[in-house]
Amino acid sequence: MSQACVTRWISCPECEASCRDHALPPGTELHCQRCGVRVKKASGLRSLQPAWAFATAGLFFAVLANGNPILTFDVAGNTQSNLIVTGVFSLFQQGYGPVAALVFFAGLAGPVLHMAAVWYVAAACCLAQRWPALRRVAKLAESLEAWNLVPVYAVATVVAVVKLDMLGTVDWQQGAWWVLVLSLCSLFTVQFFDRGLVEQGLEELT
Amino acid sequence: MSGHASARLQTAQALVVTGLILYIPANILPVMTMTVVGEVEPLTVMGGVQELYDSGLAPIAGIVFLASIVVPFCKLAALSWLLLMHGRPVWQRQRGALRRIVHTVGSWSMVDVFLLSILAAVGQLGVLASVVAEPGALFFSAVLICTLFASESYNAAMIWQTQEGLAP
Numbered sequence: 001m002s003q004a005c006v007t008r009w010i011s012c013p014e015c016e017a018s019c020r021d022h023a024l025p026p027g028t029e030l031h032c033q034r035c036g037v038r039v040k041k042a043s044g045l046r047s048l049q050p051a052w053a054f055a056t057a058g059l060f061f062a063v064l065a066n067g068n069p070i071l072t073f074d075v076a077g078n079t080q081s082n083l084i085v086t087g088v089f090s091l092f093q094q095g096y097g098p099v100a101a102l103v104f105f106a107g108l109a110g111p112v113l114h115m116a117a118v119w120y121v122a123a124a125c126c127l128a129q130r131w132p133a134l135r136r137v138a139k140l141a142e143s144l145e146a147w148n149l150v151p152v153y154a155v156a157t158v159v160a161v162v163k164l165d166m167l168g169t170v171d172w173q174q175g176a177w178w179v180l181v182l183s184l185c186s187l188f189t190v191q192f193f194d195r196g197l198v199e200q201g202l203e204e205l206t
Numbered sequence: 207m208s209g210h211a212s213a214r215l216q217t218a219q220a221l222v223v224t225g226l227i228l229y230i231p232a233n234i235l236p237v238m239t240m241t242v243v244g245e246v247e248p249l250t251v252m253g254g255v256q257e258l259y260d261s262g263l264a265p266i267a268g269i270v271f272l273a274s275i276v277v278p279f280c281k282l283a284a285l286s287w288l289l290l291m292h293g294r295p296v297w298q299r300q301r302g303a304l305r306r307i308v309h310t311v312g313s314w315s316m317v318d319v320f321l322l323s324i325l326a327a328v329g330q331l332g333v334l335a336s337v338v339a340e341p342g343a344l345f346f347s348a349v350l351i352c353t354l355f356a357s358e359s360y361n362a363a364m365i366w367q368t369q370e371g372l373a374p
Contacts, residue, residue, distance in 0.1 A: 015302065016363040034366060035302045073328040075243075075335045080328045087323030090330065096339045099347045103323040106316055146309060146354060149316050155269065156320030162266050163258065163321075164328065167242050167335055 010203070012039050013195035030196075040196050048201055051192035052122035058115040058185035065150075065182045066108065068175035070157060075168035083175065084108055084153070110147030111186055117141035118193050125201030134205070138198050145190055151183040211364060215292060218360040222285045225352035229282060232349050233275070235342030238322055244333050250342060251275060251318055273317040274346075281312045281353045288360060295368045302365050309357050315350055319343070 008021040012032035019032055024042035032039050069081035084107050091100035121138045124131045157176060164170045236248035251274045258267035284304055291301060322343055329337030
């Protein structure tokens with residue numbers, strides 16, 4: 001059998017249907033015949049570079065967002081400031097361990113793990129390195145995407161400021177800006193970590 | 207249908223039914239009690255929205271209402287419909303799109319839980335201003351966890367499974 005007759009099949013990242021793979025002209029995309037989701041884009045491994053860059057920046061800003069106070073609340077001269085983790089401790093001390101665990105995972109651990117997983121896979125693809133457990137980490141990154149809720153935390157912070165402003169004096173602190181920057185980084189990381197590109201990158205590595 | 211897919215389907219069904227049951231106490235019971243200058247006020251999810259609205263902050267009240275009341279309800283309704291339609295070879299593309307929307311938008315219902323954590327963190331000023339979590343927060347969190355895991359369990363490939371097996 002000649003080489004030209006060999007049909008290559010790739011799996012749709014959404015519905016897992018087998019799609020007939022073929023060379024794509026620049027700027028075009030291969031869509032799943034069954035569910036219509038984009039399976040492949042005509043671009044090289046380098047297109048995961050933005051995801052890599054935003055994940056790197058996100059991990060850096062996660063340290064700053066978690067290490068600096070977000071708000072300061074003042075009532076009659078009594079002041080209290082907070083970190084993301086302070087809310088977790090307060091809920092835990094009030095006997096609401098499961099709620100504290102949810103806040104810890106969705107606001108702190110989930111985003112960091114998600115960006116670390118994206119960093120690992122995107123870096124491996126961009127550097128063309130066959131690092132261990134790449135497929136498993138890519139799957140983990142996909143699962144953790146729903147738990148990267150820093151943008152939701154940023155919105156909750158705005159709502160909290162509005163609510164607290166009715167009761168006392170609220171001042172934004174440096175941590176709030178880092179949370180905002182981290183939110184943007186996490187949104188862009190999700191946007192650029194395209195499953196089709198990841199699948200394509202991993203295929204070319206293995 | 208394979209045993210693995212069947213187990214995933216049953217897990218998703220169990221989580222959605224649990225979420226629907228817990229949605230009621232999550233909205234009836236107070237999620238927090240705010241004490242401001244000695245005045246104690248228990249707040250439900252809807253109470254928090256009402257308070258923001260009454261203070262003239264309609265846009266913020268709208269965001270919280272959408273994120274905390276509408277999104278969890280729509281997510282539960284959409285997941286219930288997807289599970290009811292399971293195995294039927296109709297509207298599969300639309301069902302896939304709905305599942306993607308549910309997966310993307312669903313996490314915004316965490317606003318209220320994060321809000322509680324921020325208020326509980328800064329609201330530690332005794333009788334001057336304090337915020338304490340209430341049992342409603344537990345039920346509300348449980349609803350969110352149920353919906354998150356249900357949409358994770360019922361993956362897109364399962365939409366394309368028919369009664370006879372996998373669609374071509």
